[in-house]
Amino acid sequence: MEPLTWSGDLGPFLNPVLALSAALFAAGFVANFALSLAGLRPGEMVVNADRTLTFRRTPVDLAVAAMKVATLVFVLGVLGYVLGGMILADPLRTGILGGIAARLTPVWLSLALLFGLSIALKRRLGLYGKLFDSPIGMIGLGLVIFWVFSAVFSGMIATHGAISVISGMRNEVPGTPLPSPAEGQYAWYLLGGDALGRDVFSRVIYGAFEVLKIAPLATLFAFMVGITLGLPAGYFGGRLDTIITFLANLVLAFPVILLFYLLVTPEIVAAGIPNYLSMVLFIFPIIFMVVLFNSRFRTDPPRRNLLVGATVILGGLAYLSLISNPSDPELPLLFRLWPEVLDLFDVPGNLLIVFVSVVFVNSPTVFRIVRGIVLDIKTRDYVAAGQTRGEGPWYIMLWEMLPNARGPLIVDFCLRIGYTTILLGTLGFFGLGVSPESPDWGSTINEGRRLLTIYPHPALPPALALMSLVLGLNLLADGLREESLKD
Amino acid sequence: MAFFILRRVGVMALTALCLTFVVFFLTNLAPNLEKLAKTQGNARMSDAEVISWLDRNGYGGPLVQRYGEWLGVVPGWLREDPVTGEWRGRCLARDQAPEDAPRFCGLLQGDLGYSTVSADEVSNIIGGRLQLTGILMFWAFAVMVPSALLVGVLAGMREGSRLDRSLSTFSIASTATPEYVSGVILIVLLASSQIGLSPLLVEWGWLDGGTLFLGSARSAMDDVTFWNFTLPVLTIALYGMGYIARMTRASMAEVMTAQYIRTARLKGVSFRNIVIKHALRNALIAPFTVIMLQFPWLLTGVVIVETLFNYNGFGWTLVQAASNNDIELLLACSIVAVLVVLVTQLISDIGYVFLNPRIRIT
Numbered sequence: 085m086e087p088l089t090w091s092g093d094l095g096p097f098l099n100p101v102l103a104l105s106a107a108l109f110a111a112g113f114v115a116n117f118a119l120s121l122a123g124l125r126p127g128e129m130v131v132n133a134d135r136t137l138t139f140r141r142t143p144v145d146l147a148v149a150a151m152k153v154a155t156l157v158f159v160l161g162v163l164g165y166v167l168g169g170m171i172l173a174d175p176l177r178t179g180i181l182g183g184i185a186a187r188l189t190p191v192w193l194s195l196a197l198l199f200g201l202s203i204a205l206k207r208r209l210g211l212y213g214k215l216f217d218s219p220i221g222m223i224g225l226g227l228v229i230f231w232v233f234s235a236v237f238s239g240m241i242a243t244h245g246a247i248s249v250i251s252g253m254r255n256e257v258p259g260t261p262l263p264s265p266a267e268g269q270y271a272w273y274l275l276g277g278d279a280l281g282r283d284v285f286s287r288v289i290y291g292a293f294e295v296l297k298i299a300p301l302a303t304l305f306a307f308m309v310g311i312t313l314g315l316p317a318g319y320f321g322g323r324l325d326t327i328i329t330f331l332a333n334l335v336l337a338f339p340v341i342l343l344f345y346l347l348v349t350p351e352i353v354a355a356g357i358p359n360y361l362s363m364v365l366f367i368f369p370i371i372f373m374v375v376l377f378n379s380r381f382r383t384d385p386p387r388r389n390l391l392v393g394a395t396v397i398l399g400g401l402a403y404l405s406l407i408s409n410p411s412d413p414e415l416p417l418l419f420r421l422w423p424e425v426l427d428l429f430d431v432p433g434n435l436l437i438v439f440v441s442v443v444f445v446n447s448p449t450v451f452r453i454v455r456g457i458v459l460d461i462k463t464r465d466y467v468a469a470g471q472t473r474g475e476g477p478w479y480i481m482l483w484e485m486l487p488n489a490r491g492p493l494i495v496d497f498c499l500r501i502g503y504t505t506i507l508l509g510t511l512g513f514f515g516l517g518v519s520p521e522s523p524d525w526g527s528t529i530n531e532g533r534r535l536l537t538i539y540p541h542p543a544l545p546p547a548l549a550l551m552s553l554v555l556g557l558n559l560l561a562d563g564l565r566e567e568s569l570k571d
Numbered sequence: 572m573a574f575f576i577l578r579r580v581g582v583m584a585l586t587a588l589c590l591t592f593v594v595f596f597l598t599n600l601a602p603n604l605e606k607l608a609k610t611q612g613n614a615r616m617s618d619a620e621v622i623s624w625l626d627r628n629g630y631g632g633p634l635v636q637r638y639g640e641w642l643g644v645v646p647g648w649l650r651e652d653p654v655t656g657e658w659r660g661r662c663l664a665r666d667q668a669p670e671d672a673p674r675f676c677g678l679l680q681g682d683l684g685y686s687t688v689s690a691d692e693v694s695n696i697i698g699g700r701l702q703l704t705g706i707l708m709f710w711a712f713a714v715m716v717p718s719a720l721l722v723g724v725l726a727g728m729r730e731g732s733r734l735d736r737s738l739s740t741f742s743i744a745s746t747a748t749p750e751y752v753s754g755v756i757l758i759v760l761l762a763s764s765q766i767g768l769s770p771l772l773v774e775w776g777w778l779d780g781g782t783l784f785l786g787s788a789r790s791a792m793d794d795v796t797f798w799n800f801t802l803p804v805l806t807i808a809l810y811g812m813g814y815i816a817r818m819t820r821a822s823m824a825e826v827m828t829a830q831y832i833r834t835a836r837l838k839g840v841s842f843r844n845i846v847i848k849h850a851l852r853n854a855l856i857a858p859f860t861v862i863m864l865q866f867p868w869l870l871t872g873v874v875i876v877e878t879l880f881n882y883n884g885f886g887w888t889l890v891q892a893a894s895n896n897d898i899e900l901l902l903a904c905s906i907v908a909v910l911v912v913l914v915t916q917l918i919s920d921i922g923y924v925f926l927n928p929r930i931r932i933t
Contacts, residue, residue, distance in 0.1 A: 333586065334590060334593075337867075337909060337913055337916070339908040339911075340871050341886075341889070345890070345893035346594065346893070347597075349894075351896070355600040502747065513878075529751055537763045537765070537782075538764075540758075540763055540766055544759055547751075547752040550752055554747040558747045562743060
């Protein structure tokens with residue numbers, strides 16, 4: 085088998101186009117910047133005496149137009165690679181870029197479908213639909229959804245297993261053919277092999293699944309904890325507020341990296357600290373749901389009893405299964421009391437501790453944000469009206485204040501998923517991640533950095549992947565903020 | 572004002588006490604001590620031997636008492652070895668008579684203990700390492716703060732303009748790139764002899780062999796040069812920059828909508844003078860707080876960058892102490908880290924009140 089080139093047969097046509105558009109964009113950008121600094125303004129519409137409009141172009145407008153054209157051409161060029169890869173289908177002809185694009189076919193199709201539907205229905209989709217009015221928000225959403233679909237379809241996209249090793253492929257450059265490919269096996273390592281001879285491309289794709297498995301869920305839990313504590317602290321104030329705020333500040337004053345090192349070491353896991361922590365942290369979602377239903381349906385006891393009962397039974401079962409693991413004799417007795425039959429699932433100690441530490445680090449910040457919003461909203465008239473009507477404090481907090489605080493909370497949720505992804509990467513980078521073999525991006529960067537200056541290809545793809553996901557989340561949050569402020 | 576500062580300092584001391592206790596608790600858990608006994612004594616000790624080793628070396632008593640000893644408010648332990656008849660104690664130096672030893676020796680007396688891995692006094696180790704990190708931090712701040720303020724002011728002076736949008740996107744991108752990502756990208760781009768800029772420059776004859784920058788900062792510990800120190804400094808500065816720039820932009824944009832700016836405009840003051848003479852001073856109050864609060868963030872960055880670039884400063888020491896179960900050294904590192912965080916918070920609180928006369932403390 086021949087090694088693959090980067091751009092294959094498409095290169096001679098598409099590379100000059102891409103290079104030209106990039107050069108045009110750079111030139112336009114520099115010109116724009118220089119002209120703006122020199123004090124030139126973009127042209128403005130002028131109303132003439134005979135009631136006609138004149139638009140005079142200035143050099144700034146020309147520079148901007150050049151940038152727009154360049155962007156369009158660049159996007160078309162990239163699209164050419166994607167379509168070319170999907171149509172030609174033979175990696176030898178499409179090269180590495182086309183090969184990757186072809187592997188990502190399910191992602192492109194789902195992405196196109198989702199965007200098409202959303203844009204068609206955007207007026208009926210509320211805040212989500214409005215996102216499609218802002219280019220920044222759309223780019224952000226596109227990046228995030230790209231990785232979500234990559235994670236969902238990771239089994240179809242990946243060319244090799246996440247931990248399957250081919251010893252002849254150690255540190256091989258991108259596009260190297262396998263020494264002796266089996267029947268039906270993908271015959272190349274698209275992005276090369278890492279130090280152990282695993283496929284970098286497949287590991288990045290599986291890494292997306294690993295990251296997106298933990299980050300959003302951990303952020304959600306942190307929000308549950310933060311909201312459950314922040315609402316009463318802001319609403320009631322007084323000593324309760326003082327105590328919780330002090331505790332939150334305590335956690336915030338702890339340098340994150342030190343906390344990780346203290347929490348995620350084998351000795352701490354052996355002492356059962358993660359289980360104690362999860363015992364405290366995971367009770368909050370249940371409290372949150374119970375209070376939520378109880379305050380809403382207090383006047384309708386049958387329905388209230390049904391909902392609260394269901395929450396307590398289902399939540400309690402999940403909670404007890406989560407924190408206890410009777411089959412592990414190393415744990416303190418407290419976590420082995422729950423009968424084995426009812427223990428629905430066991431979370432491996434390492435995953436639990438990573439999850440718990442991330443929730444623990446994030447929840448004080450969420451608490452502060454929620455508390456601040458509540459302090460602000462508390463003085464509004466509708467809260468006073470609710471109080472006069474005799475509504476309970478929890479009803480006011482959860483059903484009147486919380487929905488009105490959703491804008492900033494949704495924006496912060498997006499930002500915080502990004503931050504959580506960075507934290508998970510940091511854990512992986514220090515070798516404290518889920519497991520040493522895990523394909524998550526932080527761990528992969530950590531493995532690749534040892535030989536970075538000689539073999540950059542194992543570390544670079546996960547680094548770019550992590551950056552693009554976090555960037556997408558940040559842009560999405562920015563777009564959401566802009567659109568929600570327009571109301 | 573004095574009362575405000577006093578109360579702040581009081582809360583800070585309480586926080587520091589709580590945090591050090593938590594760190595002490597987490598580093599002195601039974602499994603940690605068992606591991607310590609096995610690495611210091613004998614790897615094949617039985618459980619009873621471990622307990623007796625811990626007792627003999629002063630790790631036996633209740634946790635609170637040991638914390639007090641470490642803090643220096645409880646007299647250090649002192650006991651005679653029943654087998655050899657030799658006196659051993661926390662405050663006892665080698666070959667010192669038990670009567671001469673000081674009663675207290677802990678944090679308050681300036682005694683940070685003994686690093687079991689490096690076989691040296693912790694205070695000796697920490698001092699040099701902190702100095703190295705100080706140099707790194709200084710350069711990082713010297714790059715980060717001016718450029719972040721410049722980006723923020725340029726973006727915020729005309730909110731919504733094209734310049735604003737492109738600079739804002741740049742700051743978002745920089746906050747989305749953690750140190751371990753930007754470090755890797757920078758090394759590949761600028762410090763690799765295989766790909767990136769360096770081979771290109773060598774080919775063009777602009778660079779005679781080697782790389783544009785050095786991908787390791789080990790040599791910077793003796794002698795800081797542009798060649799070996801640019802990448803670590805840039806890596807730290809990039810991540811922190813975006814956040815400060817965004818805060819500056821928000822603050823600047825708010826100031827530019829203020830009434831007095833409009834008045835100045837209507838008087839016919841030029842835009843340049845409005846920005847430089849009228850807006851800038853008020854717009855830089857909020858970023859001051861943000862810059863001070865960046866220290867704790869930078870701490871994580873420093874740990875990552877020192878590990879990535881092999882620079883044996885404070886962050887590197889923290890990682891080593893944590894992974895080698897070096898309890899006293901890790902405790903000392905935590906003290907420094909916690910103090911940095913708390914002191915910068917205090918400075919930012921007090922500084923904000925000083926800088927902004929509209930805030931009155933009662």
